[in-house]
Amino acid sequence: xxxxxxxxxxxxxxxxxxxxxxxxxxxxxxxxxxxxxxxxxxxxxxxxxxxxxxxxxxxxxxxxxxxxxxxxxxxxxxxxxxxxxxxxxxxxxxxxxxxxxxxxxxxxxxxxxxxxxxxxxxxxxxxxxxxxxxxxxxxxxxxxxxxxxxxxxxxxxxxxxxxxxxxxxxxx
Amino acid sequence: xxxxxxxxxxxxxxxxxxxxxxxxxxxxxxxxxxxxxxxxxxxxxxxxxxxxxxxxxxxxxxxxxxxxxxxxxxxxxxxxxxxxxxxxxxxxxxxxxxxxxxxxxxxxxxxxxxxxxx
Numbered sequence: 657x658x659x660x661x662x663x664x665x666x667x668x669x670x671x672x673x674x675x676x677x678x679x680x681x682x683x684x685x686x687x688x689x690x691x692x693x694x695x696x697x698x699x700x701x702x703x704x705x706x707x708x709x710x711x712x713x714x715x716x717x718x719x720x721x722x723x724x725x726x727x728x729x730x731x732x733x734x735x736x737x738x739x740x741x742x743x744x745x746x747x748x749x750x751x752x753x754x755x756x757x758x759x760x761x762x763x764x765x766x767x768x769x770x771x772x773x774x775x776x777x778x779x780x781x782x783x784x785x786x787x788x789x790x791x792x793x794x795x796x797x798x799x800x801x802x803x804x805x806x807x808x809x810x811x812x813x814x815x816x817x818x819x820x821x822x823x824x825x826x827x828x
Numbered sequence: 829x830x831x832x833x834x835x836x837x838x839x840x841x842x843x844x845x846x847x848x849x850x851x852x853x854x855x856x857x858x859x860x861x862x863x864x865x866x867x868x869x870x871x872x873x874x875x876x877x878x879x880x881x882x883x884x885x886x887x888x889x890x891x892x893x894x895x896x897x898x899x900x901x902x903x904x905x906x907x908x909x910x911x912x913x914x915x916x917x918x919x920x921x922x923x924x925x926x927x928x929x930x931x932x933x934x935x936x937x938x939x940x941x942x943x944x945x946x
Contacts, residue, residue: 675865675868676865678864678865678868679861679862679864679865680861682857682860682861682864682865683857683858683860683861684857686853686855686857686860686861687852687853687857690853690855691849691850691851691853694849695849702853703853703854703855703860706853706860707860707863707864707867710864711864711867711868711869714868714869715869768841768844769841769844769845769847769848769849770848772841772845773845784842784845785845785849788842788845788846788849789845789846789849789850816838819838819841820834820837820838823834823837823838823841824834824837
């Protein structure tokens with residue numbers, strides 16, 4: 657199975673136990689999944705959450721009805737793993753999950769973004785990330801987070817209201 | 829801070845968010861490929877709950893086998909031996925005292941002829 661194989665073919669091969677095929681799926685989705693996990697967890701735990709989600713996805717591949725929809729399916733798994741971790745570490749997240757300076761050329765700006773984001777509810781962070789960073793539509797975001805498009809709009813509206821309050825110096 | 833300032837701040841925040849959120853991961857995708865595939869359980873390996881269920885079922889089967897195979901008390905075995913003999917009347921109770929002594933009790937209705945309170 658080559659690197660140019662279609663996603664559906666890789667998923668089918670992975671279902672038959674082809675670990676290399678699954679590795680190619682990991683390679684293709686890695687950046688996107690880490691970015692999603694980072695929007696919920698910050699820098700420190702994002703890559704662990706993405707790896708954990710991918711291992712879970714491997715164990716549940718048989719349950720994926722449509723192999724062509726692997727991307728949304730695996731994103732949902734990583735998102736849920738990230739939510740679970742965020743709940744566990746609630747309260748210490750905003751201070752501990754700061755990016756490491758050597759990876760952040762313009763520290764001040766980027767700390768600002770996470771400082772605001774970390775004050776929002778985890779689902780609001782993810783919706784804002786998928787809208788602003790990934791440029792996805794509500795119809796694309798909804799299946800990925802396992803919510804309706806109307807909920808996506810509601811989370812985004814509340815996220816912006818909360819962000820505005822944080823920027824104004826108040827509580828979210 | 830007026831509404832226009834707030835909108836500017838929100839726009840700046842979203843611009844920062846775009847820069848912060850689109851950074852590549854520290855771990856390159858090719859390395860992630862190796863790390864994740866190294867962590868994958870073997871294909872076809874049973875799920876943990878399946879293993880637990882199998883272990884529980886095995887325990888039940890073993891417990892039943894041990895219970896059925898355990899020796900009966902001596903008296904019970906003797907009774908079985910007697911019961912293996914020709915069928916007795918349902919009104920007969922057999923008491924096996926030892927290998928040479930067997931006591932038969934024959935049950936019958938009490939009546940005035942056999943004494944009792946009149």
